[in-house]
Amino acid sequence: MKYRLVDKLLPIQKKLITSRKQYAGIVSSRSTGKTWILSWMIVLELMKGHNVLVFSQTYSTLKQNLFAEIIRRFTELQAEFPDLYEELSPQYNKADMTISYKGGMCYGYAYVNYENVRGQSDISLLVLDEVAMAPADILDVAGPCLRGPGIKPCIRFCTTPRIGSIWNRRFKEHINLGDWDIFTGTYKDNIHLSPESVAMIESSVSDPVMRQQELSGEIMDTSIENCVLADVTLPTHIGGKDHKYVMGIDMARYGNDSTVIVVRDSYRIVEKVPLFHADTYKVSSTIEDMIRRYPGVRIYIDGTGGFSSGVEDYLKLGYKITSVNFGSRARDDYNLNARADMYTNLVKAIDGGFFIDDNEIKDELFATSYVITAQGKKAIVPKEQIKEILGHSPDATDALALTFYEPEGGIDFRRESQLMDMLFR
Numbered sequence: 001m002k003y004r005l006v007d008k009l010l011p012i013q014k015k016l017i018t019s020r021k022q023y024a025g026i027v028s029s030r031s032t033g034k035t036w037i038l039s040w041m042i043v044l045e046l047m048k049g050h051n052v053l054v055f056s057q058t059y060s061t062l063k064q065n066l067f068a069e070i071i072r073r074f075t076e077l078q079a080e081f082p083d084l085y086e087e088l089s090p091q092y093n094k095a096d097m098t099i100s101y102k103g104g105m106c107y108g109y110a111y112v113n114y115e116n117v118r119g120q121s122d123i124s125l126l127v128l129d130e131v132a133m134a135p136a137d138i139l140d141v142a143g144p145c146l147r148g149p150g151i152k153p154c155i156r157f158c159t160t161p162r163i164g165s166i167w168n169r170r171f172k173e174h175i176n177l178g179d180w181d182i183f184t185g186t187y188k189d190n191i192h193l194s195p196e197s198v199a200m201i202e203s204s205v206s207d208p209v210m211r212q213q214e215l216s217g218e219i220m221d222t223s224i225e226n227c228v229l230a231d232v233t234l235p236t237h238i239g240g241k242d243h244k245y246v247m248g249i250d251m252a253r254y255g256n257d258s259t260v261i262v263v264r265d266s267y268r269i270v271e272k273v274p275l276f277h278a279d280t281y282k283v284s285s286t287i288e289d290m291i292r293r294y295p296g297v298r299i300y301i302d303g304t305g306g307f308s309s310g311v312e313d314y315l316k317l318g319y320k321i322t323s324v325n326f327g328s329r330a331r332d333d334y335n336l337n338a339r340a341d342m343y344t345n346l347v348k349a350i351d352g353g354f355f356i357d358d359n360e361i362k363d364e365l366f367a368t369s370y371v372i373t374a375q376g377k378k379a380i381v382p383k384e385q386i387k388e389i390l391g392h393s394p395d396a397t398d399a400l401a402l403t404f405y406e407p408e409g410g411i412d413f414r415r416e417s418q419l420m421d422m423l424f425r
Contacts, residue, residue, distance in 0.1 A: 010032070010192075013026075015183045016041075016181075023179070023181070024156055025183070026157075026182075026185070028158075028160065028183070028217040030201065032185050032187060032189060035065055039069035041125070041127070043074065043101075045104065045106075045125045046104035046105075048104065053106075054107065055109050055111055055127070055129065057130055057133050062097065062110060065129070067108060071092060071099070111133060114135055118141065121147050124151050124153070125146075125154045126143070126156070128157035128158075129157075130158070130159045132167045132168070133159075133165070135391025136390040136392065137390075140360070160213065160214060162213065163220055166363050166389060166390060168219050186217050228369060229347065232347060232351045238267055239267050240266075240267050241267055241268070245297035246265075247262070247298065248264075248401065248403040249287065249308070249311070249399060250398040250399035251283075252275075258395055259275040259278055260395040260399040261273045261275070261286065261399060262403060267353070271290070272396060274395075284310075291319060300322045300324055300403060302399075303323030303325050304325050304326045304327060324342075326339035334376075335377060336375075336379040340378050340380050343370075343401050346400065364397035367389040368381070369381050
């Protein structure tokens with residue numbers, strides 16, 4: 001059986017299929033054959049008897065696009081090798097969204113249900129279709145599924161860049177680092193398009209910004225307007241350490257929210273603990289364990305909406321916990337409420353040298369913005385708006401911000417640096 005797939009590949013497709021890096025993908029304009037090459041990579045993996053984990057925007061797009069293309073690849077092989085028709089017949093279960101072939105299995109998921117993959121294993125290839133629409137932590141959740149005897153994890157993705165996506169910044173970071181293969185191109189590189197198709201593509205988008213994204217495949221600047229980190233440079237190293245511990249607890253509310261506990265000292269985050277679907281006892285016992293490990297820790301819990309009442313009742317007899325209502329009155333006259341106070345203090349700390357070495361919290365901070373109300377007050381945008389950008393609620397950053405509810409006890413790194421310059425210059 002000989003099938004010269006390489007002869008059918010566009011240059012950008014060949015680059016992806018021959019990449020040897022663990023992370024590789026195509027970030028290009030529309031009509032560059034992204035779905036086509038992903039479908040071939042999945043088929044080839046199934047033929048090896050390996051398991052594949054696939055994500056798309058929704059189950060509907062998965063069924064109509066990528067899974068349909070996988071079945072077409074098998075159909076093309078059957079036409080090429082009619083004597084092997086039965087042998088080249090996969091099993092497609094539309095109810096479970098799986099495609100099996102011999103010993104291999106392809107599992108399909110929608111991004112909205114990405115948490116459901118926890119517990120999967122023996123996956124050799126993770127495929128992320130239109131990754132610009134994926135949750136920011138998709139790799140954290142799905143990555144651990146790529147394990148098992150003899151597994152060499154491989155992650156492949158394709159997408160048209162999207163304005164406002166957190167992934168644009170990631171693409172640029174990894175292009176600069178050189179640790180991911182990210183291949184770019186436009187529809188003009190696709191020699192299989194007819195002149196009529198090219199004319200249709202070029203006339204379909206009139207907005208100049210959308211043309212840059214959809215037709216030029218440009219990975220555009222995704223800085224969020226009024227981002228809380230605007231004009232702030234993130235520190236690149238830890239300035240020191242001490243034992244002035246502060247704990248913030250952001251309680252789960254609904255849906256895919258999680259309870260997140262963050263402990264910091266004056267210089268950096270010491271520990272972050274996410275708890276998924278945890279009951280009152282689990283949350284309370286985890287907090288107790290952390291209190292024992294961080295003597296003298298000050299504790300702040302999100303008391304908005306009463307979701308923390310059970311935990312507070314459990315712990316209040318033995319420990320002093322400050323319950324913070326995010327909507328309560330601000331200390332700073334320029335802020336709308338306590339939530340704006342906390343984020344203002346957090347950003348000041350970062351600007352002053354507080355070190356953050358946590359990609360999830362960085363992503364959440366870059367997706368968090370503020371507005372100025374009619375009364376001239378600064379207000380942090382609602383969680384729901386940030387969730388639309390990230391794909392998940394910014395629980396970890398809210399937990400960190402809680403630790404800055406009271407500004408006292410922090411260290412002014414810029415003032416400390418100025419004093420050192422005065423003494424030793």
